[in-house]
Amino acid sequence: MCGIVGYIGEGDAVSILIESLKKLEYRGYDSAGLALLDDEGKPQVFKSEGEISQLESILPKLSSCVGIGHTRWATHGKPSTVNAHPHVSGSICVVHNGIIENYQELKEALESEGFIFVSDTDTEVLAHLINKYHTEHPGDLAGALKSALEVVRGSYALAVLSEEHPHELVAARKDSPLIIGLGENENFIASDIPAILKYTNRVIYVDNLEMVTVKKTSVQVFDLEGNPKTKEEHIIQWDLEAAEKAGYPHFMLKEIHEQTSSIHETLAGRLQELEGDVTFEELGLDKEQIRKLQRIEIIACGTSYNAGLVGKYLFEGQTGIHTDVDNGSEFRYSNPVLAPSTLVIAITQSGETADTLAAVREAASYGCKTLAITNVVGSTMSREASNTIYTRAGPEIGVAATKSFISQLVVLYLLAIHFARVCSMMDADRVRKLLSELRKIPGHVDRILMDKERIQKCAARFSASKDYFFIGRNINYPIALEGALKLKEISYIHAEGYAAGELKHGPLALLSKDVPVVAIAPQGHTYDKILSNIREVKSREASVIAIADSDDNEISKYVDVVIPIPKTDVILSPLLTTVVVQLLAYYTALERDCSIDKPRNLAKSVTVE
Numbered sequence: 001m002c003g004i005v006g007y008i009g010e011g012d013a014v015s016i017l018i019e020s021l022k023k024l025e026y027r028g029y030d031s032a033g034l035a036l037l038d039d040e041g042k043p044q045v046f047k048s049e050g051e052i053s054q055l056e057s058i059l060p061k062l063s064s065c066v067g068i069g070h071t072r073w074a075t076h077g078k079p080s081t082v083n084a085h086p087h088v089s090g091s092i093c094v095v096h097n098g099i100i101e102n103y104q105e106l107k108e109a110l111e112s113e114g115f116i117f118v119s120d121t122d123t124e125v126l127a128h129l130i131n132k133y134h135t136e137h138p139g140d141l142a143g144a145l146k147s148a149l150e151v152v153r154g155s156y157a158l159a160v161l162s163e164e165h166p167h168e169l170v171a172a173r174k175d176s177p178l179i180i181g182l183g184e185n186e187n188f189i190a191s192d193i194p195a196i197l198k199y200t201n202r203v204i205y206v207d208n209l210e211m212v213t214v215k216k217t218s219v220q221v222f223d224l225e226g227n228p229k230t231k232e233e234h235i236i237q238w239d240l241e242a243a244e245k246a247g248y249p250h251f252m253l254k255e256i257h258e259q260t261s262s263i264h265e266t267l268a269g270r271l272q273e274l275e276g277d278v279t280f281e282e283l284g285l286d287k288e289q290i291r292k293l294q295r296i297e298i299i300a301c302g303t304s305y306n307a308g309l310v311g312k313y314l315f316e317g318q319t320g321i322h323t324d325v326d327n328g329s330e331f332r333y334s335n336p337v338l339a340p341s342t343l344v345i346a347i348t349q350s351g352e353t354a355d356t357l358a359a360v361r362e363a364a365s366y367g368c369k370t371l372a373i374t375n376v377v378g379s380t381m382s383r384e385a386s387n388t389i390y391t392r393a394g395p396e397i398g399v400a401a402t403k404s405f406i407s408q409l410v411v412l413y414l415l416a417i418h419f420a421r422v423c424s425m426m427d428a429d430r431v432r433k434l435l436s437e438l439r440k441i442p443g444h445v446d447r448i449l450m451d452k453e454r455i456q457k458c459a460a461r462f463s464a465s466k467d468y469f470f471i472g473r474n475i476n477y478p479i480a481l482e483g484a485l486k487l488k489e490i491s492y493i494h495a496e497g498y499a500a501g502e503l504k505h506g507p508l509a510l511l512s513k514d515v516p517v518v519a520i521a522p523q524g525h526t527y528d529k530i531l532s533n534i535r536e537v538k539s540r541e542a543s544v545i546a547i548a549d550s551d552d553n554e555i556s557k558y559v560d561v562v563i564p565i566p567k568t569d570v571i572l573s574p575l576l577t578t579v580v581v582q583l584l585a586y587y588t589a590l591e592r593d594c595s596i597d598k599p600r601n602l603a604k605s606v607t608v609e
């Protein structure tokens with residue numbers, strides 16, 4: 001996730017773009033840059049590693065009325081000045097948010113035509129492509145962009161500036177957000193509304209597969225065939241604080257909603273449907289090494305540990321590779337039994353959790369290969385692990401991990417599918433079916449989000465409870481743990497996550513009519529078992545909230561509330577049941593007037609032992 005901005009008008013482009021970028025820092029802040037045309041129409045490009053304030057500190061005094069800017073959250077190539085946007089080719093400067101999936105093949109083709117690449121980014125291919133087509137048809141910047149977009153695959157919100165077109169900017173969108181702000185004798189381009197709200201509240205939402213030519217006094221929107229489109233102007237009523245949360249009252253709710261797009265980002269460029277496989281550039285393990293793996297050891301803390309438990313079900317169930325999951329804090333003092341044939345996977349959204357880092361260092365001292373799954377490019381974990389897979393969920397502000405967890409799960413699904421394919425445990429047809437179901441998950445998540453009032457009502461009904469139980473079986477057992485963790489973390493209600501079959505070995509003694517039990521019960525091979533567990537719970541007069549498949553007509557007979565989820569392959573169901581438990585925790589905390597984004601006693605990144 002990155003932020004892009006553009007300005008053309010009569011104002012001071014430098015200060016407007018810097019102010020706008022600061023409002024987008026929530027989208028990323030590892031490096032930033034501006035491209036401007038000065039008073040003489042000459043392009044000036046400034047880039048810097050670090051936050052926007054660092055870029056600001058290197059800017060000379062410069063008079064300019066047109067420019068583009070970018071704040072980066074690295075996905076391809078480490079955070080550095082050379083990888084910061086704008087990327088430049090000839091007279092073309094580009095800022096981009098998204099991922100160009102086929103950049104490697106485009107890069108090779110462009111290099112063979114003599115284009116020289118200086119960065120490790122996927123975006124640089126866009127700059128060279130637009131330059132190439134612009135050179136072939138000079139005078140038509142929008143046409144050059146259109147031709148470039150015809151050959152790229154992936155997602156983009158991008159803006160282009162050229163010294164040969166000082167009176168226009170062009171922009172385009174596919175699967176990454178883009179808006180146009182309308183002013184008097186000035187217009188704005190941005191990834192999100194907060195960027196422009198200081199200057200105007202008149203907005204056009206750019207839709208997927210649309211291009212825009214933005215001039216000082218006009219804005220024209222086209223489809224990718226070049227046909228003009230009529231767009232509605234919207235008046236934004238939010239104040240700035242609300243706008244930074246995109247109108248949501250809390251970052252947590254915003255981040256729960258962002259899961260539809262973060263899942264897309266995590267999947268981007270990694271699915272090979274034709275071959276029936278998954279590809280990870282960053283894996284660092286060839287097929288032979290994967291086949292020789294005897295064991296997987298997953299190390300993580302908190303929510304990331306719960307993701308690791310889902311990983312255990314996936315690796316053991318789909319690949320037959322024995323998998324253990326340990327808390328970083330326990331593992332580091334446990335005299336582990338490890339051999340070089342063990343792959344150690346460290347899961348950490350921040351990449352800075354002290355216990356996980358120490359545990360991975362311990363594992364590395366046994367000669368094991370270490371693979372990090374993290375959200376933060378350039379984090380300590382990404383520098384120390386042998387290899388790193390990025391989850392690409394974008395910055396997460398709420399202390400409660402939500403979209404970073406879903407993205408960790410998606411990476412684990414993809415890894416398990418790849419390992420299963422390599423170890424001949426899954427055939428290409430099964431992989432294709434799973435990948436096609438995975439592609440549907442963002443749409444399913446969207447449906448759950450549209451039904452959130454049902455979850456809010458349920459949360460309100462039980463919000464005065466002192467204790468809560470979450471039960472699940474098999475691959476949804478870790479989601480019971482995650483539901484309980486989310487609830488205690490932000491609503492301060494005591495909650496326990498249990499494997500449903502374990503209730504009768506102790507905790508059943510705690511159940512009464514005052515203790516709600518959330519039963520995660522999608523249909524699968526343990527469905528009948530959890531129905532029995534639900535009956536055990538009901539006979540102790542506890543209320544049961546079931547999370548069940550939307551076509552399940554049976555379960556409502558036994559429970560008090562049903563929260564339906566769209567039907568998917570049961571092994572993928574944690575991607576949906578998670579969203580329900582997140583919303584349940586969120587609305588319970590809201591009802592209890594808790595500090596949702598900054599719960600007491602907790603921090604986003606736990607860098608101490």
Ligand code: AGP
Binds near residue numbers: 303304351356489605
């Ligand atoms: C989750 O909501 C918590 N904030 C916490 O459990 C977190 O997952 C844990 O501290 C691990 O953090 P990491 O993923 O950054 O390593």
